[in-house]
Amino acid sequence: MVTDLYVHATETNVDLFAQMASALGIDTIAAPSPQDADPVRYLDRVKIVRRVDLRGKIISALKTQTLQNRRCAVILAVPLRGVNTANWAAEDPRIDLLTVTSTNREHQLKTTTAHLAADGDTALEIPLRPLVINRGLDRSLILKAFREAVSVALSAGMQVVISSHARHPLEMRSGPAIEFVGTILELDRKYCRDAMRWADNRISRNEQRLDPDFIAPGLEVVRRGVHR
Amino acid sequence: MKGYRKRHVLFRLHSDGKVTDREIAAAIRESVMTLFGELVVADSRLYIHSFDEATGTGILQVNGAFLEEVLAAAALIESIGPSRVSFNPQRTSGTIRSLLESTRSQSVGLQ
Numbered sequence: 542m543v544t545d546l547y548v549h550a551t552e553t554n555v556d557l558f559a560q561m562a563s564a565l566g567i568d569t570i571a572a573p574s575p576q577d578a579d580p581v582r583y584l585d586r587v588k589i590v591r592r593v594d595l596r597g598k599i600i601s602a603l604k605t606q607t608l609q610n611r612r613c614a615v616i617l618a619v620p621l622r623g624v625n626t627a628n629w630a631a632e633d634p635r636i637d638l639l640t641v642t643s644t645n646r647e648h649q650l651k652t653t654t655a656h657l658a659a660d661g662d663t664a665l666e667i668p669l670r671p672l673v674i675n676r677g678l679d680r681s682l683i684l685k686a687f688r689e690a691v692s693v694a695l696s697a698g699m700q701v702v703i704s705s706h707a708r709h710p711l712e713m714r715s716g717p718a719i720e721f722v723g724t725i726l727e728l729d730r731k732y733c734r735d736a737m738r739w740a741d742n743r744i745s746r747n748e749q750r751l752d753p754d755f756i757a758p759g760l761e762v763v764r765r766g767v768h769r
Numbered sequence: 770m771k772g773y774r775k776r777h778v779l780f781r782l783h784s785d786g787k788v789t790d791r792e793i794a795a796a797i798r799e800s801v802m803t804l805f806g807e808l809v810v811a812d813s814r815l816y817i818h819s820f821d822e823a824t825g826t827g828i829l830q831v832n833g834a835f836l837e838e839v840l841a842a843a844a845l846i847e848s849i850g851p852s853r854v855s856f857n858p859q860r861t862s863g864t865i866r867s868l869l870e871s872t873r874s875q876s877v878g879l880q
Contacts, residue, residue, distance in 0.1 A: 564783060672845055711854060714857075717858045717859065718840070718843075718844035718858060722841050722844050722845060
């Protein structure tokens with residue numbers, strides 16, 4: 542199963558992304574669908590799941606957004622910004638991804654955050670698009686930041702995933718292409734294949750959590766009683 | 770000079786315009802050059818064996834020691850000329866014959 546955990550599709554072009562995903566052999570894509578759309582739907586035999594990027598700058602804002610979205614989004618991601626928010630997201634089992642969004646040293650993955658994320662099974666997400674659209678020194682700086690983040694994550698046992706962050710269908714990359722790009726981030730090809738399996742498993746797990754009868758892992762409402 | 774092990778890669782180039790085999794080779798070389806430098810370009814011995822413009826399917830030949838570098842660089846190509854592209858490596862093999870045999874069952878039209 543090949544999974545791309547973020548494409549920047551809108552309702553007007555999501556069908557083009559689905560066609561491209563189908564041509565590239567991608568089975569599942571995560572996209573920021575509108576609130577009224579199904580969190581899981583199919584287009585061109587490609588599964589499209591809703592992803593929400595939490596944008597709060599303080600922990601209380603992130604908590605509020607998590608509560609609002611946990612029952613209607615399959616993937617919840619938090620960008621790596623401040624240490625406090627990153628540490629909170631790393632520990633919280635409802636948060637799936639910590640995304641590297643900047644080359645700023647203040648926004649890099651810290652070892653403490655990586656250890657918390659490894660314990661909470663939150664993955665580090667490396668976006669492919671900055672590597673595709675930039676050239677020269679800009680790309681060198683991005684590569685340096687990504688390689689450092691991957692190194693910190695791997696040494697702490699934190700899962701790393703690569704997603705396209707495509708804003709155009711032709712910015713998407715196939716599973717084998719992502720495996721080869723992973724090699725320049727010091728991720729071997731088998732690790733990248735396993736990372737896609739991790740992403741697929743995470744989506745399956747989170748789909749179960751969307752069920753209104755779900756309470757906690759292993760605990761669900763089997764039959765509802767009648768109020769007397 | 771020490772011999773090298775050739776690897777052949779079946780690829781599909783998705784694009785929104787027409788692209789020729791020469792343009793693909795030049796774009797991959799340029800990407801390898803910016804990512805890994807002149808030495809890797811020189812030693813990679815990159816060569817587009819065939820490319821079907823209609824289907825976007827082709828075979829490239831590369832020094833096996835630099836296979837990962839070349840395909841990583843190819844995957845990071847955003848555009849060739851005015852056309853946006855997405856490079857998709859599909860299968861790798863030691864010989865073109867075994868590559869064609871393995872793809873014949875998939876009915877891929879290659880010259």
